[in-house]
Amino acid sequence: MTFVGLPNLKEAVLRKQVLGVFIVVLATTGALSACGDSGSDELLIYSGQHEQTMALLTEDFTRRTQIETKIRRNSESALANALLREGSSSPADVFITENPPALTVVQRKGLFAKVDAATLANTEKRFSSSFGDWVGVSARSAVLVYNPEKLTASQLPTQLTQLAGPRWKGSVGIAPAESDFQPLVTALGKLEGDDAVASWLTGMKTNAKLYDGNVAIVKAVNRGEISAGLIDHYYYYRARDEIGAKRTIARLHYFAAEDAGSLVDVSGAAALKSSDKPEDAQRFLAYLVSKPAQEIIAKSESYEYPIASGVRTQRAIKPFSELKPPDIGVDDLGDGRAALRQLQDAGLL
């Protein structure tokens, strides 16, 4: 407790502090107005996509078109949730994600503009929304990552549903709360029915160790905490880049042809109907599926597959043509709510 006295001194100190606060507020508001001015000329992209690749793509796009871009990064689900609340007042021009459900949920609110037909024509039809309001840009495959010290080749499953069997108890990892998992659940439902999903998830509830993300699964498999885990292929390669190839003993295993476990999932992009730069937004979508953009994706460290303009991956990963996905369209993956319900009913969430 300070001694109350010397009021003049006190007041002087106080005045100095008030001045200090004033300066700080001034500095802050200065920063404020500085950022308020800019922006309206730039194409605003809501991106849930891989950071490095997006940076390369937007740079190249600006170089080619002189259209400046601004990226708002967040998880695709946070952005989709924000878009649902923003509705027609959204400041966004373009939305790009890693999985279809985030696009579908916004699409169902009717917030997307139709994609130019020429843009859609650059990508195989099955990789874009059948309503024509978002376009597929890149793809990834579901895989099993496994530890070869714990599993021999003959022990590897050929079907997703085998993981619900008793021999996998405690030794398989999944990340049910991550947006990459629920497309698998939806795919299994489309292929084998809801009962098959229910019994598979019940089995997984018993067998699986739950992780917060694909990366945690790759690491857990690599150190032998679990023998295998369900992930998308590119997390394995990105994790391998980070921890070093020498220290990566985990390997990838692909499920049988047309099994739900061989699902190929698409990253897509859409233009917002409320955009005040609809032409620029369409040009960006067109750019994403053009040859130069797809070649950037083909070389990028995101390890995704390019899927448009005839470009093939230049990374040392299983060629896209050798993947044997089940016949599940991107619209079949829905908005994920049914899968959420099934996961909840099984007690995984």
Add this chain to the structure above:
Amino acid sequence: MTGATVALGRRRRRASRRRAPSVLLALGLLTATLSLIPLVFLGLEVRHIDASEINRLLLRSHVGHLLGNTLGLVVAASILSAVIGIAAAWCVERTDIPGRRTWMVVLVLPLAVPEFVSSFGWVSFFPSMQGFWGALFVTVLAYFPFVFLPAAAVLRGIDPALEESARSLGLSAWSTFLRVTMPLLRLPVLGGMLIIALHLLAEYGAFAQLRFPTFATEIYAQYEIGFDGASAALLSLVLVALSVMFLVGELFARGRARYARIGSGAQRTRTRVALGRRTPLAVGSLGLLGALSLGVPLAALVYWSASGNSSTLPDASVIDATITTLQFALAAAILTVALALPVALLAIRRRGVTSTLIERSTYIARALPGVVIGLALVSFSIRSAPGLYQTVPLLIAGYAILFLPLALIAIRGPIAQLAPRMEDVARSLGLGPLRAFARTTLPMLRSGLGAAAGLVFLSTVTELTGTLLLRPTGMETLATQFWTYTANLSYGAAAPYAAIMVAISAVPAYLLIRRLDLSAT
């Protein structure tokens, strides 16, 4: 308890004696309204859910499991943090342990480490750190400073005469601690425990990594894979109910004792407990605490910088992110403390139903995960203030909503120790109410206000989910940059951002300690 209340005056001010000035009341109501905005939007989201869906969502066995996990962890972690916080504060303040200043710094600094950094550190070094015990261990190490800091302040501030009188009247050292010291510690320690409890209700990142499902992780999953605002809002209301339970509980546990005395008097220097041969034990324990709470996360940062290979990211400016972060944190600290002061004055000096309701309502938002507050403010600003959407003022308002409780807890202790009579005397000498306040109470509150601003500053620097949703596009803070890099597995590139976060948070942490030193001399 009775010992202290006798010592400090049993008579309590009746609320009816002086009504709260309408300016104060208006400011308090304004703050409460701001804090309750997220709750209003939760209510709006829930209104469309039908009863059968509510039943399906809330009455499943998994929810029971989540409730058990959440409550078990909150109770265990807040009690354990209190025990560790008080014990550490006593060691530092009341014994002749060598290097007191250093220990203060070491034991406050864990507040400067973001939870997602510390839990990531633990998980990467000790992957088996999982489930209830892992979560308890990591959260107690991260949050005990919320008790340590205020407890140390009180232990230092108490006039030694109080305890010495108790001893001279025949109480043993231990009974003196229980009957004189503990009651004085009650307000700050309960405040710290309340903050920890609310933090833990809202905590997401750490529990996700530690594989410990709680309501907050479930709410994230609802947003993440169901894009389901309604179910998330419903589950958030359960968190609101739990937080109200803790808030009422704390109110009762706090009691109605008064702690003010007139004039600080001339305190004599305290004689410290000589540790003697127990010194190595005390030093070892505090050293272990510091090493676990600070050493492990910092070691993880060093390890990432050294071992991560991928730093091919675009050259985002560390300096820009640092300046942005500092500006946000300063603005948030000033606004939050300014909003908290009237509420704390009302709650301590004008006790009554209205002021209690105002004060308590400002805590509730702290129990909600950042994503819930963030999305609620998105809805609010789109509907009511579209010009504010994705601007700095809305972001700062969001920080204020999230961190008001921290400021309140830090201010209410010092206010409680000030006798309002000082201001009365100033008024009787002819000063107007504002000038009287500015010349008597405010100067004496400086250390409390400084501590409040410091805590808000620290928390703003490390806030992530709300910032990601509310920041103006293109403005990146250290936390959002850190998130971007770790989300893309570039731990090597992320490490410098975390290191700067810790470094700039260390400044207010150091100031908190210096304030303590100044106010004690």
